[in-house]
Amino acid sequence: MSAAGPxxxxxxxxGSLGRLAAIASLAARETLRSRSMLIAVLLxxxxxxxxxxxxxxxxxxxxxxxxxxxxxxxxxxxxxxLILLIGIGGGSALALFTGVFASVGAIGNEIERGTILAVVxxxxxxWEIVIGKFLGNGLLALLYLVIQGLGIGLVMAALSGVWVTDxxxxxxxxxxxxxxxxAVAVAGSTRLSMVxxxxxxxxLYLALTNTALLFLLGELADSDLLRGAADWxxxxxxxxxxxxxxxxxxxxxxxxxxxxxxxxDSPLPTRDWIWIYAxxxxxVVLVLASISLSRRDLR
Amino acid sequence: MTAGGHDAGPGHPIIRTTAxxxxxxxxxxxxxxxxxxxxxxxLFGFLGPNGAGKxxxxxLLIGAVAPSSGQASVLGRPLGDREARRNLGYLPEQFQxxxxxxxxxxxxxxxxxxxxxxxxxxxxxxxxxxxVGLRDAAERQLKTFSKGMLQRVGLxxxxxxxxxxxxxxxxxxxxxPIGTRNVRDLLLWLKGEGVAVLLNSHLLSEVxxxxxxxxxxxxxxxxxxxxLDEILNPVSSVRIRARELSADGxxxxxxxTASLAAEEGGWWRAKLADPADAxxxxxxxxSSGAALEALVPTHETLEEAFLRxxxxxxxxxxxxxxxxxxxxxxxxxxxxxx
Numbered sequence: 001m002s003a004a005g006p007x008x009x010x011x012x013x014x015g016s017l018g019r020l021a022a023i024a025s026l027a028a029r030e031t032l033r034s035r036s037m038l039i040a041v042l043l044x045x046x047x048x049x050x051x052x053x054x055x056x057x058x059x060x061x062x063x064x065x066x067x068x069x070x071x072x073x074x075x076x077x078x079x080x081x082l083i084l085l086i087g088i089g090g091g092s093a094l095a096l097f098t099g100v101f102a103s104v105g106a107i108g109n110e111i112e113r114g115t116i117l118a119v120v121x122x123x124x125x126x127w128e129i130v131i132g133k134f135l136g137n138g139l140l141a142l143l144y145l146v147i148q149g150l151g152i153g154l155v156m157a158a159l160s161g162v163w164v165t166d167x168x169x170x171x172x173x174x175x176x177x178x179x180x181x182x183a184v185a186v187a188g189s190t191r192l193s194m195v196x197x198x199x200x201x202x203x204l205y206l207a208l209t210n211t212a213l214l215f216l217l218g219e220l221a222d223s224d225l226l227r228g229a230a231d232w233x234x235x236x237x238x239x240x241x242x243x244x245x246x247x248x249x250x251x252x253x254x255x256x257x258x259x260x261x262x263x264x265d266s267p268l269p270t271r272d273w274i275w276i277y278a279x280x281x282x283x284v285v286l287v288l289a290s291i292s293l294s295r296r297d298l299r
Numbered sequence: 300m301t302a303g304g305h306d307a308g309p310g311h312p313i314i315r316t317t318a319x320x321x322x323x324x325x326x327x328x329x330x331x332x333x334x335x336x337x338x339x340x341x342l343f344g345f346l347g348p349n350g351a352g353k354x355x356x357x358x359l360l361i362g363a364v365a366p367s368s369g370q371a372s373v374l375g376r377p378l379g380d381r382e383a384r385r386n387l388g389y390l391p392e393q394f395q396x397x398x399x400x401x402x403x404x405x406x407x408x409x410x411x412x413x414x415x416x417x418x419x420x421x422x423x424x425x426x427x428x429x430x431v432g433l434r435d436a437a438e439r440q441l442k443t444f445s446k447g448m449l450q451r452v453g454l455x456x457x458x459x460x461x462x463x464x465x466x467x468x469x470x471x472x473x474x475x476p477i478g479t480r481n482v483r484d485l486l487l488w489l490k491g492e493g494v495a496v497l498l499n500s501h502l503l504s505e506v507x508x509x510x511x512x513x514x515x516x517x518x519x520x521x522x523x524x525x526x527l528d529e530i531l532n533p534v535s536s537v538r539i540r541a542r543e544l545s546a547d548g549x550x551x552x553x554x555x556t557a558s559l560a561a562e563e564g565g566w567w568r569a570k571l572a573d574p575a576d577a578x579x580x581x582x583x584x585x586s587s588g589a590a591l592e593a594l595v596p597t598h599e600t601l602e603e604a605f606l607r608x609x610x611x612x613x614x615x616x617x618x619x620x621x622x623x624x625x626x627x628x629x630x631x632x633x634x635x636x637x
Contacts, residue, residue, distance in 0.1 A: 018414060019411060114393060118396075122413055297323070299363065299364055
């Protein structure tokens with residue numbers, strides 16, 4: 001055996017993809033083995049069971065009798081859409097917090113424990129660490145959302161006989177929302193400890209996804225400034241607007257009929273381009289996170 | 300000996316630092332103008348007290364920490380360069396890893412980071428677990444390993460990419476004497492294979508046994524750098540046995556030596572300020588009327604040199620004492636010795 005000399009090396013692009021895959025896969029495996037993931041899975045199963053019960057009750061014979069002559073697929077579709085919206089809305093919140101809690105210590109913990117040292121001594125770029133962690137935890141959260149969303153969608157389709165194609169678009173939008181939050185959590189972990197980052201991300205999320213209250217205050221005070229602040233401040237973390245857009249997509253033409261359905265009739269305007277903005281936002285956050293990590297001492 | 304000098308010699312510097320300084324946030328000056336040169340195929344001991352800047356130096360060399368000022372190169376490339384990292388192996392002082400991994404899966408992960416192809420990293424991982432004596436535990440989860448076994452995994456990880464330069468931070472920490480001996484043999488073998496090793500260790504006897512050169516760092520600066528024979532005082536003390544050494548004779552010896560202490564069996568140990576004082580000491584014994592039976596020069600150990608160079612105040616030896624009842628033929632005990 002020889003100690004020195006060139007090792008069998010892959011090409012630069014293949015090597016970089018290999019490093020990203022290695023970091024992502026290890027991040028996902030670590031998350032899967034964490035206690036928080038066990039709790040998330042239990043919550044997921046509980047939520048799926050709850051949604052199955054709700055779907056069953058609403059499509060039972062009693063419901064059909066009450067619906068009377070309206071018990072046709074066309075008549076059932078608005079109700080199915082509403083249940084789907086509530087179902088994947090809650091499911092995406094679970095996926096979002098699962099992804100966030102897996103990511104808030106993704107890099108900060110490794111720096112504190114010193115595990116990152118053996119990694120950075122390899123020919124690994126700092127951006128590969130950031131993107132690898134994002135991919136590992138982001139794709140895991142996305143998988144969680146997709147399994148949950150498809151589970152709810154298929155159960156509802158089986159119970160009601162109605163398949164809503166828009167549901168997949170809404171699910172994709174909620175997936176973007178989850179990925180944005182995971183990216184923000186990974187970015188925070190390049191500078192903050194796990195606890196500080198968790199607090200920062202949750203405060204940011206709660207503050208910037210609940211600006212409807214500020215908007216209503218603006219309505220009461222008839223203040224364009226407050227209304228504008230409520231509307232545009234949501235772009236600082238575009239998960240609320242993307243979620244609203246998912247609601248509009250899913251409820252579609254029946255949104256008006258359903259009145260105050262979640263996300264369908266938000267006092268704040270929805271924008272069709274917000275998902276593109278969210279994707280650009282996600283990329284910018286990851287670039288800033290990579291710069292942030294490359295400029296700090298890992299000790 | 301040079302104090303941080305880059306003297307010429309066989310082998311090119313594989314690590315070179317010039318006035319390398321690191322000031323952490325809060326103004327802590329971990330390195331203060333570090334000048335260091337490690338050559339190819341060299342086993343280089345890097346010593347210093349806790350907080351001297353050893354770990355910071357290694358973290359700078361792997362690119363984990365950025366310097367505040369100064370210059371440095373590793374394998375001819377700037378600090379943090381990806382190509383340089385491709386050719387170095389690093390064992391942190393406390394090698395950490397996810398406990399659910401096995402030695403083989405950990406090595407596979409690092410092999411992927413290294414950019415090694417699948418077949419190569421599998422073959423190499425199998426070789427290394429064999430080399431560090433973990434073949435039978437290759438599929439066991441690391442969380443079940445003892446500290447010594449984990450250290451072996453860390454060593455295997457450091458050797459994975461067939462490095463030209465190894466940076467080892469306390470590689471024998473947690474190892475039993477057999478494990479320590481194996482690591483020593485491994486390092487000597489690696490040196491034979493052309494690998495340069497920067498060995499950061501508190502086991503000075505180990506460093507003394509295997510290192511070609513050493514550097515002693517103190518308060519962020521190199522206190523001494525060179526071969527052991529350049530760093531160690533050639534004759535730092537002598538042991539003397541003299542028959543019929545009088546009190547006056549003892550006083551004469553005290554005047555020449557830095558310190559003088561009586562030992563068991565009629566021996567005296569004299570610390571010398573200058574190696575040339577050994578002959579003056581012999582002359583003084585004879586001129587005092589005593590019979591000089593033995594004079595044994597004692598070389599400074601690396602530990603003594605280390606303590607001297609980092610400015611550790613060695614407690615003064617016990618005052619010379621003379622046996623109350625000297626053995627027959629050993630002369631009368633000197634009076635008023637303090």
